[in-house]
Amino acid sequence: MKKREYSLALSSLAILMIILVMFSCKNENKNAAETSNIETTKEGISKDLKWSERMLLSEIKRFPEASKLDFVDKARWSYTNGLVLTAAKGVFQQTKKEKYYNYIYDYADVLIEDNGTIKTYDIEKYNLDMIKSGDVLLYLYPKTKEDRFKKAADTLRKQLDGQPKTSDGGFWHKKRYTHQMWLDGLYMAEPFYAHYTQMFSEDEEAQKAYDEIVRQFDLIQEHTLDEETGLLYHGWDESKEQKWANKETGTSPNFWSRAMGWYGMAMVDVLDYLPEDHPGREKIIGYLESYAEALLKVQDQETGLWYQVLDKGDKEGNYLEATGSSMFVYTFAKAVNNGYLPEKYLDEAEKTYQGILDNLITVEEDGTVNLNQCCAVAGLGGDPYRDASFEYYVNEKIRSNDPKGTGPFILASLELNK
Incomplete structure (x- = not known):
């Protein structure tokens, strides 16, 4: 063969090989895309899926790494991750799609070291918020038998x-919030405490733990309940030293929607693990009945939603808020489904859920679901100081897709089978 013909033959062969490789890679990528996007259409997230799965897929799209949920740049151990991943667990159990299990697992895999150390967590801060993501560990450990998950749960x-x-x-809600109980803390700590006790404690140790868990609910009722309305104040300062604290009762001055939402979810979730024969069950169910009745009195009748400051819906600046409303749907629906509340509260849950869809949900062209009018954050004290006034609550940042709303929306959707 002549030299020129030989060169042309080699060139043709090289081009053919490149085409074959490109075709192979394209097919591999196509197969991978088809596998990973089985829940989506060419246009994006399928509108034929249930709302629970649509919102979870939207969250995964917004936050591909579960360790960076809540609009953060670096992986961190935080309560919002545990909230959304608890919801993801429900979607996985319903759909059996491994993508959702992997999303949960990846969070723990990134943040739990081989020796059980929890990255970014500091036990010395004694922050109840940090307990919440322990629910993820209690879910994964029986499935994986990875000792690091058990060790991390032991630390919490x-x-x-x-x-x-x-x-x-x-x-105390946190070590730096001295002498203070917040409604938020009941959700952050008690379901994990009860679940851990059910899994790993026995006899007298378990009984002591269950008694202490119920005691937390007794105390929050004793110190934050407003007898006139049946609503519970956001926080209580035993020392009465905080500027936000009532000098006679120690309570904060307003009823914040999400604080009440945290408390409702705490009650229905802790009952999953409290033994049937424990006397505290009936007490908590009684608290739940009073709580639900009080909420109906301040519900917006036109939309079925609740305001940021619950009892001041007619005051200028107040707004219908997504996170608390979603939490109340979940609380009502789960309470009825589990036999704690009468059937009428399921009707109320359906009404509020429709109100969320009609007023607070928007869907993008690619199917991505947004939950709007979420209070980004609110607290008591700190620096800059949060005085718990009406003006403080209604002027905190409002944003879309806060995980403190999307997580409860998914949970509510699961309870209502939406």
Whole structure:
């Protein structure tokens, strides 16, 4: 063969090989895309899916790494991750799609080291918020048998042993929030505490733990319940030293929607693990009945939603808020489904859910679901100081797709089978 013909033959062969490789890669990528996007259409997230799955897919699109949920740049251990991943667990159990399990697992895999150390977590801060993501560990450990997950859960349980308390035994919300109980803390700590106890404690140790869990609900009722309305104030300062604290009762001055939402979810979730024969069950169910009745009195009748400051819907600046409303749907629906509340509350849950769809949900062209009018954050005290006034609550940042709303929306959707 002549030299020129030989060169042409080699060139043709090289081009053919490149085409074959490109075709192969294209097919591989196509297969991978088809596998990973089985829940989506060419246009995006399928509108034929249930709302629970549509919102979870939207969350995964917004936050491909579960360790960076809540609009953060670096992986961190935080309560919002645990909230959304608890919802993801429900979607996985319903759909059996491994993509959702992997999303949950990846969070723990990134943040739990081989020796059980939890990255970004500091036990010495005694922050009840940090307990919440322990629910992920209690879910994964029986499935994976990875010791690091058990060790990390043990660390969180150890925090509760050392958590500072009020004089009558109530957990401080954080070490730096001295002498204070917040409604938020009941959701952050007690379901994990009860679940851990069910899994790993026995006899007297378990009984003592269950008694302490119920005691937290007793104390929050005792110190934050407003007898006139049946609503519970956001927080209580035993020392009455905080500027936001009533000098006679120690309570904060307003009823914040999401604080009440946290508390409702705490009650229905802790009952999953409290033994059937424990006397505390009936007490908590009683608290739940009073709670639900009080909420109906301040519900917006036109939309079925609730305002940011619950009892001041007619005051200028107040707004219908997504996170609290979603939490109330979940609480009502789960309570009825589990036999804690009468059937009428399921009707109320359906009404509010429709109100969320009609007023707070928008869907993009690619099917991405947005939950709007979410209060980004609210708290008590701190720096800059949060005085718990009406003006404070209604002027905190409002944003779309806050995980403190999307997580409960998914949970509510699951309970209503939407």
